[in-house]
Amino acid sequence: MRGSRADPGAKPSSAAAEEDDVVRVANQPIMIRLKHVVFGAVGLPVVILLGAWIGFFNVGASSGHWKVTAWFLQLAMRSAVRTYALAVDAPKTLDSRGLPAAAGHFARGCAICHGEPGELRSPAVMRMLPQPPDLALTVGDWTDAQLFRIVKHGIRFTGMPAWPARDRDDEVWAMVAFLRELPKLDANGFRELALDGSQPTAPAALADCTRCHGGNGEGRGGLVPALAGQKEAYLLASLQAYARGDRTSGFMALPVTGVDPSDLAALARHFAALPPSPVDPDRASAEVIGRGRQIAEAGIPERNVPACSGCHIGSDKNPLYPRLDGQHAAYLERQLKLFRSETRGGTRFWRIMATAAQRLTDDDITAVSAFFSKRSEAPQ
């Protein structure tokens, strides 16, 4: 570019001119342009910084963005979501078992800005800049992968936060599945899904639990664990692990960080004292359950898998080892896979479980989860 501009200037000069002259004539315009570049590179940021420092730029939301700013931010946001979503591996069908938990989370964490289906939003929220979109109208603009990207990472400059747990893509997909349902829901349908139809009158901390775990601690939707009759020490240690971040979950992070730490013990005691919920209706075949029993009671010695019963069956076991009887198969399966990939911490004993889970195949996990979901044992 520089050379081609300089050449026409140099060529008309006489062929007999001294080489020095050619160089000087050719260099002159370059020197001027360099000055401009230097001024632009150093001066302009200084001017902008000075402008910011003296308070030239109005950050008030009263007049909204300049049209050009709004246009640019929209363009940048939509393009970035579209491009970064290319790397997201979306499942062919979205798992609907996480819907109750996702709806409960929406009610607690998202509805404050995006509004509950069928409810009017606060006028204060409507005057936010940018205004949080009414998702019933806008989710259709995005693909599953793009929604995943937005829910997982949030959007800068908008107030949209990232998912609280970095390594829980399963929860983010549950949210995406819920967002796909959202436009079809009215106020009653949403309350049915998020709150089990009842408006809880319990204290806020307990209401935060029962939204997903159910009033009887039965665990709603299969992926949310049943808590009724679980060991109290295990429940408390798990809540503390969530609060410390040793066990990661976006669904749990929100309620557990909003609770006074001294209330955690009371919540653990409450759910431990509830009678265990009835076991899941039969879904797995007798053959699968039989294989699960084999693993649970004898392990798989040739693959160094210890028997689950060594830690999880019997009333004389460590109170920090959870009872698994009657637990939802889908929940157990998910947790074993999280242990296997070392994305699940928990009590200080979690590594023992991770070691065992890493020796299990998908089929082993399905079988052993089905077995425990059917097993019932009188609480201690």
Next chain:
Amino acid sequence: MSANTGLLVGCAFWFLAKGSCWAAAEELGHQRTEVVKPPIASVSLAAPQFSNVAAPQDPPGGGLSLFLRNGCGACHTIRGTDAHGTIGPDLSHLGSRTAIGAGILPNTEEAIARFIARPDLLKPGVKMPAFDMLPQIEIRMIARYLKALQ
């Protein structure tokens, strides 16, 4: 009165047990007599009632019940107890072995405790997970129980 008698009998038992341990070690011509010393240091920690050699009479909260309660029996067998695991070594006579951890450590209570806490440090590639999340006192009680298995 009867409590005092019980304590006396317990102490007597315990001294006898310790004495027989040392005697056995000397008889075997144990080459690392200096590493047998740690048990002396642990004497001050020792609650006499937990040093009972006979496994089935393990009191509640003793070494065997801690062993079972924390799931060790899922991998190890100790004959005469509820520990029937077949993945790890049979520990029925651990106390009478000359060395542990594939022969790299002397068979002392101290070494057994270290192995329970971090087997991976002492035996790279070991299948057993670390149990260093257990309170030190529980590890010591399990180690003492295992060392006493002749």
